[in-house]
Amino acid sequence: MTAQISAADRPTRQGAVSLRGARLAYGDRVLWDELDLDVRPGEFLAVLGPNGSGKTSLMRVLLGLQPLSGGTVEVAGAPPGRGNRRIGYIPQQRALDPALTLRGRDLVGLGLDGHRWGLGLRGRARRRERVAEALASVGATEYADTPAGLLSGGEQQRLRVAQALVGDPDVLLCDEPLLSLDLAHQRVVSDLIDARRRAADTAVLFVTHEINPVLPLVDRVLYLVDGRFRVGTPAEVMTSATLSELYRTTVEVVRVRGQIHVVGAQGVCEDQAHHVAEDA
Ligand SMILES: Nc1ncnc2c1ncn2[C@@H]1O[C@H](COP(=O)(O)OP(=O)(O)OP(=O)(O)O)[C@@H](O)[C@H]1O
Numbered sequence: 001m002t003a004q005i006s007a008a009d010r011p012t013r014q015g016a017v018s019l020r021g022a023r024l025a026y027g028d029r030v031l032w033d034e035l036d037l038d039v040r041p042g043e044f045l046a047v048l049g050p051n052g053s054g055k056t057s058l059m060r061v062l063l064g065l066q067p068l069s070g071g072t073v074e075v076a077g078a079p080p081g082r083g084n085r086r087i088g089y090i091p092q093q094r095a096l097d098p099a100l101t102l103r104g105r106d107l108v109g110l111g112l113d114g115h116r117w118g119l120g121l122r123g124r125a126r127r128r129e130r131v132a133e134a135l136a137s138v139g140a141t142e143y144a145d146t147p148a149g150l151l152s153g154g155e156q157q158r159l160r161v162a163q164a165l166v167g168d169p170d171v172l173l174c175d176e177p178l179l180s181l182d183l184a185h186q187r188v189v190s191d192l193i194d195a196r197r198r199a200a201d202t203a204v205l206f207v208t209h210e211i212n213p214v215l216p217l218v219d220r221v222l223y224l225v226d227g228r229f230r231v232g233t234p235a236e237v238m239t240s241a242t243l244s245e246l247y248r249t250t251v252e253v254v255r256v257r258g259q260i261h262v263v264g265a266q267g268v269c270e271d272q273a274h275h276v277a278e279d280a
Pocket residue numbers: 026031049050051052053054055056057058
């Protein structure tokens with residue numbers, strides 16, 4: 001299946017992320033194939049799909065941790081990999097080990113590893129300044145010197161956002177960064193990501209099971225289901241016809257007060273259409 005990108009949608013500038021004829025398979029299992037995708041600088045792409053559809057694997061490909069089985073990939077104009085410092089990554093929220101004594105400030109500083117500002121006093125001062133700015137931008141200054149393992153999940157996640165942004169990335173990869181955050185912190189984290197892309201034209205690829213918390217930010221959606229996919233605006237992709245085709249079962253998309261709800265054959269109403277499809 002080919003991506004639904006019209007010629008008019010194709011960017012004239014170099015894409016922040018560019019996949020051509022990309023294929024990822026583990027043995028016989030094809031997660032996606034013939035994926036053509038250009039993500040523009042400053043664009044917010046939500047990556048949706050059921051468990052096991054290959055969302056995290058896509059992030060791993062873009063991070064250079066997983067080679068494609070076919071096709072090509074470029075991130076910020078270069079092959080992904082360890083040398084590519086233009087990528088920021090916010091992993092899935094997982095509680096840090098309470099015994100971790102690393103301070104928040106040090107954790108954020110790890111995001112600068114590989115940036116060459118010299119080892120002299122000026123380089124070190126600049127580095128400290130950047131870390132302090134990043135901590136302030138996520139409201140983490142007051143707990144920057146607390147061992148990170150003792151912080152709450154929301155506090156730890158704000159540090160991860162700061163770590164991803166401190167290196168001034170062109171591309172920000174976010175793997176379910178709102179998971180297990182309360183509504184207030186979901187808002188803080190999504191606002192920070194949005195502010196970053198607006199201020200610095202950073203492209204954002206945002207893996208999520210729930211589109212609603214970020215719906216106002218989403219330019220396009222990549223929806224993966226069982227080896228099939230669609231790319232397009234939420235209005236194009238989040239429709240009963242498109243999702244029913246992707247899931248190969250009847251799925252209804254209902255819009256209520258500006259939110260999108262996916263209703264399956266068994267009347268389940270939630271944002272995780274995959275459970276509907278799996279049960280059907
Ligand atoms: N290195 C690997 N070797 C073999 N299979 C793998 C490997 N990595 C992932 N898989 C399988 O590929 C499928 C896609 O995994 P992936 O983590 O990308 O899915 P996902 O869409 O992020 O799922 P979730 O929503 O549950 O996080 C899964 O079935 C997983 O078991």
